[in-house]
Amino acid sequence: MTADGPIQIVAVDYAGSLEALRAVREAVFVLEQQVPAELELDALDPRCRHVLARDAAGLPIGTARLAPDGRIGRMAVLRAWRGRGVGSALLQALLRLAREDGRDRVSLHAQAGAIDFYRRHGFVPVGERFMEAGIEHLAMERHLERPxxxxxxxxxxxxxxxxxxxxxxxxxxxxxxxxxxxxxxxxxxxxxxxxxxxxxxxxxxxxxxxxxxxxxxxxxxxxxxxxxxxxxxxxxxxxxxxxxxxxxxxxxxxxxxxxxxxxxxxxxxxxxxxxxxxxxxxxxxxxxxxxxxxxxxxxxxxx
Incomplete structure (x- = not known):
């Protein structure tokens, strides 16, 4: 739970939870960050493992995905829930899934404003910053030491x-x-x-x-x-x-x-x-x- 009440982090089926996943991602990426909708939704989605955060009332408040190649992406938390540990809990859930899959490394493209967040969770930079969907990013990775x-x-x-x-x-x-x-x-x-x-x-x-x-x-x-x-x-x-x-x-x-x-x-x-x-x-x-x-x-x- 967070300081504001219990939350639930669960791995979900993409097709069965598509409406909830889209509700969060469209609010964060399309409406807030002005990412074109055709870029936000991609053909990789059905092949990824997804995690969803819900509040005490069962409403979706955050989501993220793990791609078949071990890349973490589409990390999104509704504005009202940021700074309350939801992003950290989502990330930890994805790391557990990656270990269950037998991976020894995961990667991601961190938005510039989230680089310090990922550093605190053990990710290190790889290469130089670059632009993606009109937003500055940095490639990062973390080796999984089987904690x-x-x-x-x-x-x-x-x-x-x-x-x-x-x-x-x-x-x-x-x-x-x-x-x-x-x-x-x-x-x-x-x-x-x-x-x-x-x-x-x-x-x-x-x-x-x-x-x-x-x-x-x-x-x-x-x-x-x-x-x-x-x-x-x-x-x-x-x-x-x-x-x-x-x-x-x-x-x-x-x-x-x-x-x-x-x-x-x-x-x-x-x-x-x-x-x-x-x-x-x-x-x-x-x-x-x-x-x-x-x-x-x-x-x-x-x-």
């Missing part, structure tokens, strides 16, 4: 603790409000305590979207950071663009990561030896960290 599926809280706790335990000196944690049920779980807190007292000059950077909520909840990680201020550093995102980021993740400097497209949920993907993906998430984190506000109020003891 682990995380489906529930128990798996989330085990995965997070394993990533913390495997860290050498660096951890990056991006969270909305320190995820009750995860970062307050005794197993995760103990793993973080061990990291903080290992004596290896480690550093854990923690980015929050709502520091006050974590403070009000008396999150154990805040108390741990107060006892070990040289290890745990907290900042809160402030840039409006950063505050719309719907995902959450943890990464370490040993190639481990756990990424959740919808940050308030536990389901996601993880890898314990996926250095390229972990590094990409750390780079995304560091760019936001530089713009974020230090949470000096979380340093004081006796909250």
């Amino acid at each position: 682990l599926a995380v489906d529930d809280r128990d798996a989330a706790v085990a995965t997070t603790a394993a990533i913390v335990a495997a860290a050498r000196r660096r951890l990056w944690i991006y969270s909305r409000e320190l995820d009750p049920g995860l970062y307050d779980h005794p197993r995760v807190v103990e793993a973080l305590r061990r990291f903080g007292t290992a004596g290896v000059a480690g550093e854990a950077r923690i980015l929050l979207q709502d520091a006050a909520a974590a403070q009000r909840a008396h999150a154990p990680l805040i108390s741990l950071g107060q006892r070990l201020p040289s290890v745990f550093a907290f900042r809160e995102v402030g840039d409006p663009v950063d505050r719309t980021y719907p995902s959450a993740f943890i990464a370490n400097d040993a190639g481990g990561y756990y990424f959740r497209a919808l940050g308030h949920r536990f389901d996601g993907e993880a890898g314990l030896d996926a250095r390229a993906r972990a590094r990409q998430l750390a780079d995304t984190f560091d760019a936001v960290w530089e713009r974020a506000r230090p949470c000096s109020e979380l340093r004081a003891l006796g909250l």
